[in-house]
Amino acid sequence: MIWRVLLGTFSIVLTMxxxxxxxxxxxxxxxxxxxxxxxxxxxxxxxxxxxxxxNCHGANGEGGIGPALNALDLFNxxxxxxIGWNGTVEAYVRxxxxxxxxxxxxxxxxxxxxxxxxxxxxGGPLRDDQIETLVAFVMNWSKAxxxxxxxxxxxxxxxxxxxxxxxxxxxxxxxxAARGATLVTAxxxxxxxGAPTVGPAWETAKAVDGKNIVQHAxxxxxxxxxxxxxxxxxxxxxxxxxxxxxxxxxxYEGATWQATVTTMPNNYxxxxxxxxxxxxxxxxxxxx
Numbered sequence: 001m002i003w004r005v006l007l008g009t010f011s012i013v014l015t016m017x018x019x020x021x022x023x024x025x026x027x028x029x030x031x032x033x034x035x036x037x038x039x040x041x042x043x044x045x046x047x048x049x050x051x052x053x054x055n056c057h058g059a060n061g062e063g064g065i066g067p068a069l070n071a072l073d074l075f076n077x078x079x080x081x082x083i084g085w086n087g088t089v090e091a092y093v094r095x096x097x098x099x100x101x102x103x104x105x106x107x108x109x110x111x112x113x114x115x116x117x118x119x120x121x122x123g124g125p126l127r128d129d130q131i132e133t134l135v136a137f138v139m140n141w142s143k144a145x146x147x148x149x150x151x152x153x154x155x156x157x158x159x160x161x162x163x164x165x166x167x168x169x170x171x172x173x174x175x176x177a178a179r180g181a182t183l184v185t186a187x188x189x190x191x192x193x194g195a196p197t198v199g200p201a202w203e204t205a206k207a208v209d210g211k212n213i214v215q216h217a218x219x220x221x222x223x224x225x226x227x228x229x230x231x232x233x234x235x236x237x238x239x240x241x242x243x244x245x246x247x248x249x250x251x252y253e254g255a256t257w258q259a260t261v262t263t264m265p266n267n268y269x270x271x272x273x274x275x276x277x278x279x280x281x282x283x284x285x286x287x288x
Contacts, residue, residue: 038136045137048130052118061141063160064273066115069093075142076152089142094135098122164277166269168230168238173275175282183280190264199264200249202287213237213284220247237281242269 050059057063061070073079080092087095098119118124119131126134145152190199202213211219217236220226228247230236239246244264265271272280 180279180283
């Protein structure tokens with residue numbers, strides 16, 4: 001009888017010890033499980049990014065046709081402030097992936113292609129769980145920008161080495177006229193053929209003097225009234241894109257130009273890549 005009591009008591013004590021150990025280590029085990037789960041989400045997101053996103057945003061999120069995602073100004077909220085977004089960065093990324101972007105990012109300028117919808121709820125190809133893995137993958141880049149205190153500091157602008165810049169004497173890569181035609185889609189709203197236009201018309205057919213843009217450039221480079229820095233046609237077109245105020249094309253001086261200057265952005269040197277400018281120039285030179 002006594003041994004049964006002792007065995008029962010021992011069993012109860014052993015059970016309490018085991019349960020106590022499980023309780024004490026539960027937080028650590030759950031944390032380890034959560035870490036492993038998050039790692040699997042990021043890994044799955046990386047595969048989706050490779051298949052769906054890298055062609056526009058770069059293999060490492062460095063940017064390309066679309067804006068950089070592996071960037072300080074995304075994770076510190078600067079990019080959201082520029083468009084009036086009041087939510088979290090994670091919600092911003094999730095919404096952009098699922099619903100697309102009906103407007104361009106402030107830092108990327110007007111591009112011929114906008115962010116499409118990827119969430120099935122918006123007509124895209126990806127399920128909600130797939131969207132979440134992409135969000136986890138993109139947000140994982142934020143860790144690289146955290147300071148010693150674990151916080152992300154305010155953005156300090158770091159020039160994109162691939163940005164066109166404002167030095168029109170640099171050597172641009174070979175241009176792709178077909179891609180350039182796509183990039184200038186938004187530009188054509190102001191540079192349409194015919195008069196009146198907000199900016200100079202590109203096409204010969206309805207231009208005032210019947211000359212195309214290359215012929216105009218050649219004439220202006222030898223005109224004493226030209227105040228820009230270009231010495232070649234390509235430089236002239238480059239300058240017209242990244243520094244539109246360098247030379248004001250007649251008859252857009254005065255009041256007409258004052259209205260135009262608020263429309264023609266003067267920051268394309270920062271928002272366009274060298275390849276973009278090369279492609280646009282290649283397209284402009286094909287206009288008859």
